[in-house]
Amino acid sequence: MDLASLRAQQLELASSVIREDRLKNDPPDLIGGADVGFEQGG
Structure with a gap:
């Protein structure tokens, strides 16, 4: 496992993360998928 290569890939992908809310516009x-969990008592 080449950790340096994995770190470089992580940094590359991190630059494409959208950090602001765009749902309104x-x-x-x-x-793609949804998961809803319910606990006892709320």
Whole structure:
């Protein structure tokens, strides 16, 4: 396992992360998956 290569890939992908809320102006067309959990008592 080449940790330096993995770190470089992580940094490259991190630059494409969207950190602001765009749902109001750019709502999603599809949702790839959803998971809703319910605990006892709320």
